[in-house]
Amino acid sequence: MEKININMVKENNVVKFINGDKTFFDGIVKKVDKNCMGIVINVNQSTYREFKKSQIIQLIFMYDNEAMKCSSIVIGSKIGENEQFIIIDIPKIIIKIERREYERIDIVMGVEYSQLPEGVEYEKLSSIDPIYFRYYKKTYTVDISAGGVNIVNSINDKDIKFVLIALSINDNNITTLCSRIRSEPMDDIRYKKVAYKFVDIDTHHRQLILDYVNTKLKE
Numbered sequence: 001m002e003k004i005n006i007n008m009v010k011e012n013n014v015v016k017f018i019n020g021d022k023t024f025f026d027g028i029v030k031k032v033d034k035n036c037m038g039i040v041i042n043v044n045q046s047t048y049r050e051f052k053k054s055q056i057i058q059l060i061f062m063y064d065n066e067a068m069k070c071s072s073i074v075i076g077s078k079i080g081e082n083e084q085f086i087i088i089d090i091p092k093i094i095i096k097i098e099r100r101e102y103e104r105i106d107i108v109m110g111v112e113y114s115q116l117p118e119g120v121e122y123e124k125l126s127s128i129d130p131i132y133f134r135y136y137k138k139t140y141t142v143d144i145s146a147g148g149v150n151i152v153n154s155i156n157d158k159d160i161k162f163v164l165i166a167l168s169i170n171d172n173n174i175t176t177l178c179s180r181i182r183s184e185p186m187d188d189i190r191y192k193k194v195a196y197k198f199v200d201i202d203t204h205h206r207q208l209i210l211d212y213v214n215t216k217l218k219e
Contacts, residue, residue, distance in 0.1 A: 001092035004061060004070055006032055015039060018058040018069075023047040027059070030085075036075060037091075041084045051086050053077050059091065069094045104145035105216045111151055112136035114164040122162045125177050125200045132164060133175070141167075146210035148178065148197035155192050159183050163196065169208045176201040 013029045025045040031038035041048065051057060055074045060067055070091035078085045114136045116122060142150040149165060159180060166175045178196035185192055198206065 001071075001094065004068060004091045004093055006034065006037070006090060009037065009061065013061070016060040016062070017041070017049075018060065019047060019049050024060075025049070027086075034090075036087050036089055038085060038087050041086065043079070043082055043084055050079070050084060051077055057088070058094070061091070068096050102145040102147040102210065103213055103217060104143050105213050106143045107141060107216065109141050109144070109167065110138065111141055111149070111165055111167040112138055113151060113153075113166075115157070115160040116162040116164065118158075118160060120162070122177055122179075123199065125164075125175065128164070128177070136164070136166060142193050144209065145213055146198075146206050148181070148195065150193055150195045152186070152191050153183070153194045155190055157192075157194075159194070162199070165196065169205075169212050172205070172208055174201070174205040174208065176205070 009029055009032050011029055011032065015027045015029060016024045017027060018024060025041070025047045027039040027041040029037060030040050041051075043050075051074050053074055053076060056071060057074060058069065058071050060069050062068075070093050072088040072091040074086050074088055076087035114132050116128065116132055122128060139152050142152060144150070149167070151165070161180050163178050163180070164175060165178050166173065168174065176198045177200040179199050181195040181197055183192050183194045
């Protein structure tokens with residue numbers, strides 16, 4: 001199993017420990033090293049369970065839009081009056097869970113997309129060669145949120161990481177830089193659904209999409 005990226009774990013990050021009965025309790029990261037990390041646990045939590053040395057544990061690390069369920073081994077433990085301090089080895093990822101920041105609606109609307117060259121990590125629309133704004137393909141959405149969009153692609157399209165996506169919301173033209181999250185087959189084997197998140201989008205345009213989604217949810 002892949003180990004967690006320790007550069008993403010910061011001092012005072014909150015982690016959630018998973019009990020055998022599926023209840024949770026919290027810990028706070030106090031030390032991160034290349035081979036281990038130290039976590040303090042308040043023992044007064046109603047769902048708290050004491051950890052023993054050499055015990056295999058499960059815990060969840062949470063980031064902006066993602067949570068990671070991990071396993072680890074307790075390599076050291078000390079209990080005080082109100083706290084337990086444990087040292088664990090670097091956790092291994094069991095599963096990554098996407099956390100939705102924005103409400104999403106199922107909707108079909110026309111959009112255009114332009115695939116960008118592989119091997120480049122794009123961060124800004126301004127860094128993209130203008131030629132790629134000329135070669136759009138037409139398609140349509142499956143769903144949309146202020147955080148990203150799910151569109152239909154030809155099965156023959158490569159799963160390119162970065163694309164430009166152009167759409168219109170209430171007569172406002174929106175162009176975004178997006179990165180691929182996943183692709184899924186469709187009933188029509190000629191096509192696939194590809195989910196993208198917005199990497200660079202104008203703040204006003206994101207708000208337009210958010211307002212549009214919220215309006216549709218109320219209808």
